[in-house]
Amino acid sequence: MTNPSDSPIDSLPYQRILVTGVKGQLGTDLSLTLGEKCLGFDRDDFDLTEPSETREHLLRAAPDLVINTAAYTAVDKAEENESDCFAVNADAVANLAEVCEELACPLVQISTDYVFGGDKQRKTPYLEDDTPDPQGVYAKSKLAGEQAASTWREHLIVRTCGLYSVHPDGPIRGRNFCDTMLSLGRNNTPLRVVDDQWCTPTFVPHLSQMIFQLLARNERGVFHATADGQTTWFQLAKELFSAAGLDVELTPIPTSEYPTPAERPQYSVLASSKPLERPDWRLGCREYAALQSAS
Numbered sequence: 579m580t581n582p583s584d585s586p587i588d589s590l591p592y593q594r595i596l597v598t599g600v601k602g603q604l605g606t607d608l609s610l611t612l613g614e615k616c617l618g619f620d621r622d623d624f625d626l627t628e629p630s631e632t633r634e635h636l637l638r639a640a641p642d643l644v645i646n647t648a649a650y651t652a653v654d655k656a657e658e659n660e661s662d663c664f665a666v667n668a669d670a671v672a673n674l675a676e677v678c679e680e681l682a683c684p685l686v687q688i689s690t691d692y693v694f695g696g697d698k699q700r701k702t703p704y705l706e707d708d709t710p711d712p713q714g715v716y717a718k719s720k721l722a723g724e725q726a727a728s729t730w731r732e733h734l735i736v737r738t739c740g741l742y743s744v745h746p747d748g749p750i751r752g753r754n755f756c757d758t759m760l761s762l763g764r765n766n767t768p769l770r771v772v773d774d775q776w777c778t779p780t781f782v783p784h785l786s787q788m789i790f791q792l793l794a795r796n797e798r799g800v801f802h803a804t805a806d807g808q809t810t811w812f813q814l815a816k817e818l819f820s821a822a823g824l825d826v827e828l829t830p831i832p833t834s835e836y837p838t839p840a841e842r843p844q845y846s847v848l849a850s851s852k853p854l855e856r857p858d859w860r861l862g863c864r865e866y867a868a869l870q871s872a873s
């Protein structure tokens with residue numbers, strides 16, 4: 579039998595962990611895993627783009643750690659809504675950093691592989707100290723968010739990629755790439771998926787565990803926390819359909835045949851120069867498929 583004191587959550591050096599974006603993919607998983615240690619907030623509690631309201635809520639909650647998972651994550655829509663996107667992904671983070679400094683509590687800011695991507699010839703993984711080169715509005719706003727978070731000394735910036743999870747509300751088409759693929763695949767829709775954008779999509783529960791590893795070690799600074807290995811979106815879809823036992827007509831295509839308002843990186847694989855246990859991307863895909871077929 580497991581001793582409850584062996585739980586990685588019990589051994590975290592924090593008791594009151596405020597999670598923003600608690601209804602989103604990562605926020606939901608963190609709150610389910612953290613249980614009573616989680617003080618969860620989302621847009622219906624307060625709007626992070628309202629600085630004084632945000633400050634009041636944080637001071638009242640008196641957390642000993644803030645994990646900011648809230649973000650404007652609609653990559654294509656961001657191209658037409660630059661100010662809304664920057665308000666959440668950058669300005670709100672600057673305010674959070676100020677309030678965290680006032681509370682003397684560390685701030686964990688979740689960021690993205692999309693802070694890289696300008697180098698079209700790149701074929702080797704990016705490390706934490708590589709120079710960012712974001713392309714679209716979302717990508718630029720997330721880099722600005724990193725810079726805002728780092729104005730408070732006690733910051734931990736966690737860059738990840740292509741999040742997917744089994745949300746308790748059920749698969750919502752369009753919520754994440756894997757949900758979209760499964761939903762279309764189950765309807766026998768023939769699919770054409772890009773096979774020349776390399777990255778490492780990450781199963782949300784695996785990211786939560788990586789964040790807990792970093793928190794348990796009281797890490798500060800920038801960390802790359804994706805699944806291990808690399809894939810294209812086409813290969814991910816193929817692996818997913820195989821794991822789900824679905825026979826889908828799936829065609830690999832170049833990015834030029836799937837034009838989108840926001841440019842995606844050709845290569846944004848992240849590796850880390852720092853110790854972190856990172857499960858292989860295929861494992862996340864299989865765990866996701868198993869949970870989906872059980873739900």
Ligand SMILES: NC(=O)C1=CN([C@@H]2O[C@H](COP(=O)(O)OP(=O)(O)OC[C@H]3O[C@@H](n4cnc5c(N)ncnc54)[C@H](OP(=O)(O)O)[C@@H]3O)[C@@H](O)[C@H]2O)C=CC1
Nearest residue numbers: 599601602603604621625626648649651690738739740741
């Ligand atoms: N999704 C992905 O593939 C990746 C995400 N990331 C980063 O990881 C983090 C978590 O992503 P994920 O869980 O997928 O995000 P989601 O989009 O699932 O959730 C974000 C949450 O933030 C809330 N939110 C947005 N704006 C505000 C606001 N102004 N005030 C209060 N709450 C707000 C959203 O509410 P509402 O729905 O009402 O807008 C939503 O509940 C983000 O920082 C994201 O940039 C990094 C790499 C990949």
Ligand SMILES: Cc1cn([C@H]2C[C@H](O)[C@@H](COP(=O)(O)OP(=O)(O)O[C@H]3O[C@@H](C)C(=O)[C@@H](O)[C@H]3O)O2)c(=O)[nH]c1=O
Nearest residue numbers: 651653690691738739740741755770771772811836842
């Ligand atoms: C649905 C679909 C997408 N695609 C392509 C479009 C795109 O290039 C790629 C991935 O699609 P998505 O739009 O789901 O991915 P996108 O929203 O760009 O995912 C990103 O989200 C943000 C929040 C991040 O921070 C990033 O890490 C990244 O994961 O797959 C196809 O080729 N065929 C399809 O049928």
